Amino acid sequence: MTNSERLDTLFVHAGQPQRWPNQVPTAPPIIASTSFRTGSPEEMDRILGGTEAGFTYSRHANPTVEAFQEAVRALEGGEVAQAFSSGMAALDAALFAVGLGPGDRLLLSVDLYGATMNLSHEIWGAMGVEVCDANLTDGDGWIETVRAWRPKAILVESLSNPLMKVPDLPRIIHEAHQVGAAVIVDNTFATPCLLRPLTLGADLVVHSATKYFGGHGDAVGGVVVGTQQYAGRLHQYVKLRGSVLSPFDAWLLHRGVKTLGVRFDRQCQNARELAQRLDASGVFRRVYYPGLLHHPSHARATQLFGGRGYGAVVTVDVPGGRERVFRLLSRLTLVGSATTVGDVYTLCLYPRVASHRNQTPEALAAAGISDDTLRIAVGLEAVEDIAADILSAMD
Numbered sequence: 001m002t003n004s005e006r007l008d009t010l011f012v013h014a015g016q017p018q019r020w021p022n023q024v025p026t027a028p029p030i031i032a033s034t035s036f037r038t039g040s041p042e043e044m045d046r047i048l049g050g051t052e053a054g055f056t057y058s059r060h061a062n063p064t065v066e067a068f069q070e071a072v073r074a075l076e077g078g079e080v081a082q083a084f085s086s087g088m089a090a091l092d093a094a095l096f097a098v099g100l101g102p103g104d105r106l107l108l109s110v111d112l113y114g115a116t117m118n119l120s121h122e123i124w125g126a127m128g129v130e131v132c133d134a135n136l137t138d139g140d141g142w143i144e145t146v147r148a149w150r151p152k153a154i155l156v157e158s159l160s161n162p163l164m165k166v167p168d169l170p171r172i173i174h175e176a177h178q179v180g181a182a183v184i185v186d187n188t189f190a191t192p193c194l195l196r197p198l199t200l201g202a203d204l205v206v207h208s209a210t211k212y213f214g215g216h217g218d219a220v221g222g223v224v225v226g227t228q229q230y231a232g233r234l235h236q237y238v239k240l241r242g243s244v245l246s247p248f249d250a251w252l253l254h255r256g257v258k259t260l261g262v263r264f265d266r267q268c269q270n271a272r273e274l275a276q277r278l279d280a281s282g283v284f285r286r287v288y289y290p291g292l293l294h295h296p297s298h299a300r301a302t303q304l305f306g307g308r309g310y311g312a313v314v315t316v317d318v319p320g321g322r323e324r325v326f327r328l329l330s331r332l333t334l335v336g337s338a339t340t341v342g343d344v345y346t347l348c349l350y351p352r353v354a355s356h357r358n359q360t361p362e363a364l365a366a367a368g369i370s371d372d373t374l375r376i377a378v379g380l381e382a383v384e385d386i387a388a389d390i391l392s393a394m395d
């Protein structure tokens with residue numbers, strides 16, 4: 001028995017790849033390795049020093065994560081993309097990347113996802129950042145706020161959760177840049193299928209990749225895309241905070257991206273058809289979907305999204321509030337009651353107990369969310385079945 005045949009040595013070294021085959025795998029591989037052997041100590045020195053591209057340690061960079069980042073970067077038309085362990089980590093990193101610090105001002109859209117509000121007010125607020133909410137969608141009162149208050153950054157969703165409002169992004173970006181503010185756009189609900197905010201001049205785009213990118217409800221992740229000027233701080237954040245996306249989740253999310261176009265297209269069609277059916281049924285107090293003529297953002301959505309669709313979430317006001325909503329949710333058979341969007345399955349969420357649970361009554365009122373509001377994230381089932389399930393649960 002030679003040295004390299006002893007069992008204790010074989011346990012750890014047997015089967016280790018010594019060289020890569022010449023054939024290129026069609027599907028990207030999952031490279032779960034924590035660390036990477038470099039060709040020489042000099043090479044490791046150059047990679048860690050940032051003068052040469054390469055891999056040393058997966059908290060710094062990983063090939064499977066990088067493949068996913070590259071896909072999102074290309075889709076959003078950015079120069080750099082950095083992935084994170086969740087959409088919330090990506091939002092936090094974006095706020096760090098624009099250089100917010102004590103005494104700086106952050107302007108939020110009143111329509112943000114509840115946890116984004118809490119992250120900004122509770123965590124960044126506690127660090128000395130002044131945080132203020134404004135209605136960035138209706139009217140133009142916000143313009144005066146931007147001019148007078150001169151924030152360092154503005155955070156807005158391109159298609160808001162859950163009422164599907166569409167802000168005038170080109171105007172917001174123009175006004176922000178006049179006062180030197182960076183614009184961070186959460187593009188999770190619109191996806192690059194409908195809108196690419198960087199092409200309008202936005203500074204950073206954020207995604208909860210957990211949603212439409214993954215699409216199958218089996219991976220949590222987030223990503224920030226922007227110009228080269230943000231690369232250093234985004235990378236520093238992931239390296240030092242350690243909120244890395246795991247290679248396996250990156251692989252699932254990247255696989256999801258490959259079918260994003262066809263899934264989202266069909267989900268948008270389903271959502272539009274569902275919104276029309278629920279609206280026509282007359283059983284809901286109100287149906288919110290920007291593809292409906294009476295939605296306040298219809299014209300802007302048509303213009304900004306170029307007729308490519310209106311998103312895949314339909315929100316309704318259920319007359320009777322919490323009790324009636326709970327009854328509806330417990331009567332659903334096909335449609336699930338769960339806290340996410342973007343999956344192939346249709347899922348309902350009650351914002352008052354889930355996405356906007358920790359908002360103050362004032363914040364809820366400002367966002368237009370009441371005890372009646374129910375969000376339907378539309379999946380890929382036959383739309384007749386989705387509508388029948390929801391309408392029969394309302395009987």
Ligand code: PLP
Pocket residue numbers: 086087088089113116157161186188189207208209210211220221222340
């Ligand atoms: N942004 C939006 C619009 C969301 O709806 C969510 C989650 O629901 C997030 C960000 C946070 O993403 P994650 O759950 O991946 O942390």
